[in-house]
Amino acid sequence: MPQEYSGILMMIILFAxxxxxxxxxxxxxxxxxxxxxDNLSIGDEVITIGGIHGKVVKVNDEVVTLEMxxxxxxxxxxxWAIGSVGKKGKDKAEIKDAVEETEEPxxxxxx
Numbered sequence: 120m121p122q123e124y125s126g127i128l129m130m131i132i133l134f135a136x137x138x139x140x141x142x143x144x145x146x147x148x149x150x151x152x153x154x155x156x157d158n159l160s161i162g163d164e165v166i167t168i169g170g171i172h173g174k175v176v177k178v179n180d181e182v183v184t185l186e187m188x189x190x191x192x193x194x195x196x197x198x199w200a201i202g203s204v205g206k207k208g209k210d211k212a213e214i215k216d217a218v219e220e221t222e223e224p225x226x227x228x229x230x
Contacts, residue, residue: 156198159183162208167200175208 159165163175165185173185176193184195 155204156201159198159201159204160208164205164208165201166203166205167196168202169200171196172205 159175159178161175161178164172165175165183166172167185171185171187171194173187173194175183176186177184181198182195183198183201184193186193
C-alpha cells in the first residue's frame with residue numbers, strides 16, 4: 120500500500136471510531152428523551168432542566184403545565200424544558216378505580 124493511502128485510511132478509521140463512540144450513542148439518547156417528552160401524561164411527576172419539581176396537570180403540543188406541591192402554583196413550561204420523569208401518573212382506569220373506592224355508597228333513608 121502506498122504511503123499516500125495510509126493517511127486517508129487513518130482518517131476513515133478515526134471517523135468510524137468517533138461515530139460509534141460519540142455520535143451514535145448521542146443520537147440514541149436524544150431519541151429516548153424525545154420519546155419520554157412525547158409520552159408525558161397528566162399526573163406524571165417531572166423535573167425540569169432548571170431543577171423545578173412539579174406534577175403535570177395539562178399537556179399540549181408544545182407546552183406542559185406543572186403544579187408545584189408547596190403553594191399549588193401552576194407554571195407553564197415548554198416540553199423541551201422537561202429533563203426527566205420521576206414517577207409516572209396512574210392510568211385513567213386506575214384513577215377511575217381509586218375514585219370509586221374512595222366514594223362511599225349512598226345511604227337511602229328508610230321510612
